[in-house]
Amino acid sequence: MTTLAGRHNIALVVIDLQIGVVANAHRRDEVLGAVSTLVDRARSAQVPVVWVRHSDEDLESGSNAWQIVSELSPLPDEAIVEKSYRDAFEGTKLEDVLADLNVGKLIVTGAQTDMCIRSTLHGALARGYDATLVSDAHTTEDMSRWGAPPPSAVVTHTNLYWSSQRAPGRLGGVIQSKDVKFERSN
Template sequence: MSAPTPQALLIIDVQQALFDPPPFEASAVIERINALAERFRAQGLPVFLIQHQSAQGVLQAGSPGWAFAEGLQTRPSDTVIAKTTPDSYLRTPLESALRETGVDHVAVCGYASEFCVDTTVRRSAALGFEVTLVADAHTTHDKPHAGGAQIRAHENATLPSISSFGPRIRALPAAELTL
């Protein structure tokens, strides 16, 4: 039996301004993320908190809206990565931090399912990382064309269908993720 793949947890944009008003299943998603983060930490696996910031507005660095969402449990051992686009890797140290820790598998959760989560899942696979989309630990707000539940279901169904990057993308509920 081979050794388990070194994994990291990427928690994307769970920030106060993005959770006020709450997106689909906000409280349950934060609870699942917290439980999953504790499992990673207990195994000595890295947890990355990815935080969107802008030059102005509700996500301006240091503003109340930019802060992590109420209820999200962070630890000093977590690595915080600031980003300015939906891609958690673009102009950030995320890829080098993952490579330095020997990670080749990322579990992705957070906000927004169809933007930052989707983009980061795709980019992770393009960079050669195996990806698990934590199927019940990402969320978004209802949109005119589809509700948050439909959008999440769409992402969970379509992202694992992408095989052209090479590494596997799968969608699993938090409780089924093996570390």
């Protein structure tokens, strides 16, 4: 339903699944397994996989912690979008990458649920994209010592509120990884 004219393709977006980001993540191995399966399925369907990688003063570009986890491997022809803000669209080439691929719908996975996932989902919807969150393919670390709910509650709550997100001509939504259908329109 996207409001982006002529942008009928979908892309799998993998956000910040980096060594330092998911070292202590809730359900780390299960989430990485779900994302790995989605990446394989997207590639088989010739649906683009777009990788997003964060860097800032706590996650230095080029460091070991900054690297994408060893369980996932971007292919040489897959875009890696470097970012330094929570919303993967802010100050990056993400919009250009998606425009070149005629993408108007995003299937979103990654970390951290309560930061970069939420910010990017909202950024996508505000920019005209349909944005679907994969309910079992995003995670966060435990930040309850700073007043946040436990990670399982953060994931559950995000799945709940994103399941009914919408804006004029655009849809949010939530889907389980087993139910994701990758179809390419051209």
